[in-house]
Amino acid sequence: MKDNQIYITYGKDAAAMATELMNAVDLASMIGSRTRSIALKPNLITSSTPDHGAVTHTEIVTAVIEYLQDHGFADIRIIESSWVGDSTRRAFAVNGYPNISEKYNVPLVDVKDDAYERRTAAGITMEISRQALETDFLINLPVLKGHCQTLMTCALKNMKGILSDRSKRLFHTLGLHKPIAALNSIRKPDFVLVDNINGDLDFEEGGTPVYTYRMLAGTDPVLMDSFCAEQIGFDISDIPYIGLAEKMGVGRSDLSKLETIELKDAICLPSKSTGRARRLERYTDAESACSACYANLINALARMDENGTLRNLEGRRVCIGQSFRGREGKIGVGNCTRSFDNTVKGCPPSANAIREMLENLT
Ligand code: SF4
Structure with a gap:
């Protein structure tokens, strides 16, 4: 290689x-x-x-x-x-x-x-x-x-x-x-x-x-x-x-x-979040989300929590997962939400790209 x-x-x-x-x-x-x-x-x-x-x-x-x-x-x-x-x-x-x-x-x-x-x-x-x-x-x-x-x-x-x-x-x-x-x-x-x-x-x-x-x-x-x-x-x-x-x-x-x-696509398994990761899930709306995509979203939310920008999401939820394909909405993550008003492309997108999109929401 x-x-x-x-x-x-x-x-x-x-x-x-x-x-x-x-x-x-x-x-x-x-x-x-x-x-x-x-x-x-x-x-x-x-x-x-x-x-x-x-x-x-x-x-x-x-x-x-x-x-x-x-x-x-x-x-x-x-x-x-x-x-x-x-x-x-x-x-x-x-x-x-x-x-x-x-x-x-x-x-x-x-x-x-x-x-x-x-x-x-x-x-x-x-x-x-x-x-x-x-x-x-x-x-x-x-x-x-x-x-x-x-x-x-x-x-x-x-x-x-x-x-x-x-x-x-x-x-x-x-x-x-x-x-x-x-x-x-x-x-x-x-x-x-x-x-x-x-x-x-x-x-x-x-x-x-x-x-x-x-x-x-x-x-x-x-x-x-x-x-x-x-x-x-x-x-x-x-x-x-x-x-x-x-x-x-x-x-x-x-x-x-x-x-x-x-070599393979991301796999989709039920979330096993605990502790702080579990608390961050309240900002998400996940339906059939691939685990890597969801993990990157949780990491992005954690970084926002650490730098004080998480308040930007109060009262809002971020949609993620394959069930959102072809649907419209406000805030989404990944190619599955490409039709949303605010989204970040990638399959999965990095947590850094997700964080930047969420921090710049108006
Ligand atoms: S964007 Fe890709 S990685 Fe994310 S949920 Fe959809 S198929 Fe899975």
Whole structure:
């Protein structure tokens, strides 16, 4: 695949979606020689399970291992470090990684116990897992979700799990953005498979999963994060580490050059919103809405809630869903509401495009 491409699929079966994407991009050819070492870097920030919206679905990790072994790769390991104060071993155990390790003969590397190398970029010296640095091909398996400090976490920020705890603390002292960009300028992922099944609305620890049932694949972590930022309702400039990473040569953020390849259409499943997402549903009128479209609308409403523009919608509801095809109305989202007075095109449209349309309603 080309660096300016992002492959996208939708579905409920995370393993099947991951396999579909790896086949579509021909990941095996991308890696090359079967003797190369490969590291899988999931997001196991806490000892929670994927249904909370914080950690990578375990089926994705298993699907990647099976794909790699089916294609003749043998030197595979899983590397991760939970956030400071939590135990990676516990996160591994809660999500069944010891069984995966045994079944597939794939070592688990708790980065908290690894040897580190000190590296410096942009004037920041950090301790990075030696195994992460030495591996030939690093596959990043982030969750696309909100973050209480950086607003969003996805490909670039997930790399923080290859640091020592001491360096993670330093990153927070330095405000996260510049260090995250610097880290990726030293060790960026070679391939990114984004778990966008049900990432959290606004908090990296989960608790308010938003069911999108989507997965994305790409090679440029800057482009991936730029696209994903817009998908959950942010301008790229809202997430400073994206622009900083671009300036440090990690990748490109120009979405005008992006080519998206959708392997399947969005799927339509009943909403499972909870908490804050549930409260935002009172601004919606959904009938047969695809899950990704609806999730993007909920993300757009959340961003408006955060920036104070949600009051623009008081007393109004936003129509969304396939039942609105061919119907007229006031405010709608997506191609299904193309006949409405106010609408935003897309199938699905990004949360950022939805937010801009809703904020400019008169
Ligand atoms: S525009 Fe309609 S068909 Fe397209 S994703 Fe939204 S609800 Fe589904």
